[in-house]
Amino acid sequence: MLSKKTKYGIKALAFLAKQPDKNPVQTSEIASNENISSKFLESILLDLRKSGFLGSKKGKGGGYYLIKKPEEILMTSVIRVLEGPIAMVPCVSLNYYEKCIDCPDEDTCSVHKLMIQVRDSTLNVLGNNTLADLS
Amino acid sequence: MLSKKTKYGIKALAFLAKQPDKNPVQTSEIASNENISSKFLESILLDLRKSGFLGSKKGKGGGYYLIKKPEEILMTSVIRVLEGPIAMVPCVSLNYYEKCIDCPDEDTCSVHKLMIQVRDSTLNVLGNNTLADLS
């Protein structure tokens, strides 16, 4: 299951992506349009800025804006930043790999092989969608 | 991410699937072979019995055994019973649907459409794998 954080983050990015111009949009405006707690969204947007998706401007007329074009932002990278691993088990994660304690040999693990298939099919979908495809 | 419960449950089912005969296997034997806490596994196997995957026999020589043939057990149904929804958001779940509070219209929701794609690709993988495919 996607966390609320990820879901809200995607919605916020999509909201910014459909803006007619590149003017900064305030947290409160995104929050009210997408029915998100403004304070919670604040921390999410801050994350997205720190990870290079958003730029920001302080003070009156300030807000957040997309740094790259929507069609250049892959959903794989968005989800990895907001949610973490895309894989369903750490031992098949490409970006967040962790060995299983209970699993002596990954090659013979029944779960492992199945979860690689799931991971690859999910990566295929998310890697073929950008922010521009969400609207 | 898959819960430990689901992961252990799949491993246990796969362990039973590769037994040469249909004799009951004790919880403790599965637990030690798969490096799972015996007590924790106990509750998982109980779940799997109640949901119709396993039969059980009490007393000496007792244990758990598969009711159906491994090739008849779809991984979709296994995961739905152990983990719950396969979808990443409740609003695209086929078996555990729930409306989003923050989302006035699913058809125009940016997350919705993407998550339907992810769901379908995952269903495709899990629906084409049975317990027999795991070994």
Next chain:
DNA sequence: TGCATAACCTATTAATCCTATAGGTTAATA
């Protein structure tokens, strides 16, 4: 009949993670 065995069941804990809020600081604008 009675003992050993292993499933069955309920409750509870400890730990972790998620969601959200509070309250203040900094920088930009007018």
Next chain:
DNA sequence: TATTAACCTATAGGATTAATAGGTTATGCA
């Protein structure tokens, strides 16, 4: 100089997960 809105840290409350404890019931066997 006042207002605005991003920035930052801490924390609370809740939910969920992983695991343990401790007992009950049913079966097989001597």
